[in-house]
Amino acid sequence: TQLLEQSPQFLSIQEGENLTVYCNSSSVFSSLQWYRQEPGEGPVLLVTVVTGGEVKKLKRLTFQFGDARKDSSLHITAAQPGDTGLYLCAGENQAGTALIFGKGTTLSVSS
Amino acid sequence: DTAVSQTPKYLVTQMGNDKSIKCEQNLGHDTMYWYKQDSKKFLKIMFSYNNKELIINETVPNRFSPKSPDKAHLNLHINSLELGDSAVYFCASSQPGQGIAAQHFGDGTRLSIL
Numbered sequence: 660t661q662l663l664e665q666s667p668q669f670l671s672i673q674e675g676e677n678l679t680v681y682c683n684s685s686s687v688f689s690s691l692q693w694y695r696q697e698p699g700e701g702p703v704l705l706v707t708v709v710t711g712g713e714v715k716k717l718k719r720l721t722f723q724f725g726d727a728r729k730d731s732s733l734h735i736t737a738a739q740p741g742d743t744g745l746y747l748c749a750g751e752n753q754a755g756t757a758l759i760f761g762k763g764t765t766l767s768v769s770s
Numbered sequence: 771d772t773a774v775s776q777t778p779k780y781l782v783t784q785m786g787n788d789k790s791i792k793c794e795q796n797l798g799h800d801t802m803y804w805y806k807q808d809s810k811k812f813l814k815i816m817f818s819y820n821n822k823e824l825i826i827n828e829t830v831p832n833r834f835s836p837k838s839p840d841k842a843h844l845n846l847h848i849n850s851l852e853l854g855d856s857a858v859y860f861c862a863s864s865q866p867g868q869g870i871a872a873q874h875f876g877d878g879t880r881l882s883i884l
Contacts, residue, residue, distance in 0.1 A: 690870070692870075692872070692873075694873075696811075699877065699878075700877050700878070701774070701860050701862070701875025701876050701877050701878055702813070702860075702873075702875050703875070704872040704873065704874075707872065745811055747813065749873075751870040754826075755870065756818055756825050756826050756870075757803065757815040757818050757826050757828075757870070758815065758870055758873060759815075760812070760813040760814070762810065762811065762812050763811045763812070763813075765811070
């Protein structure tokens with residue numbers, strides 16, 4: 660069974676701090692996606708990483724795909740209250756027909 | 771212009787009732803999905819339809835019956851609602867190319883069973 664483990668589950672920090680969220684698996688994934696979900700809304704795609712070792716940047720967010728394509732991380736520099744939300748990593752199932760989601764990291768950034 | 775819209779946003783009903791949730795996407799995507807997000811925010815695939823045909827039915831009780839009248843619509847009908855059905859249900863769509871493409875989610879339907 661393919662599983663994606665996310666850590667930490669909850670993170671509460673002050674504005675301006677840096678943080679890293681991890682997404683790990685014992686399975687190899689062809690790609691991993693990161694989504695952010697705000698209360699009362701559906702998840703919104705932030706990035707897709709495809710190549711092992713790939714690093715992608717989205718303003719203050721840096722995403723990395725592990726060399727073996729079994730893990731990924733999301734690093735946020737100088738967090739802002741607007742970064743508050745639920746961060747989900749997701750990977751394609753073995754049949755290539757749907758996404759498997761991690762259990763999410765709830766981030767709270769206070770000013 | 772909302773890309774994936776689902777109605778209703780909130781649904782409060784009694785155990786044993788039958789209810790439906792509607793979903794429409796205006797993105798021209800071929801594939802639509804239903805996900806269930808539980809109280810711990812865990813998001814799990816329930817069904818996937820590609821061009822009106824069922825692709826995935828992930829160990830969902832047969833009280834749940836999806837229906838796709840055309841590729842822009844995927845509705846979810848639930849019979850004999852149980853307490854454990856309380857959750858947020860999300861509809862999503864994507865246009866697969868190579869592998870799973872970005873999923874576009876609706877804003878969810880919060881189902882509460884009394």
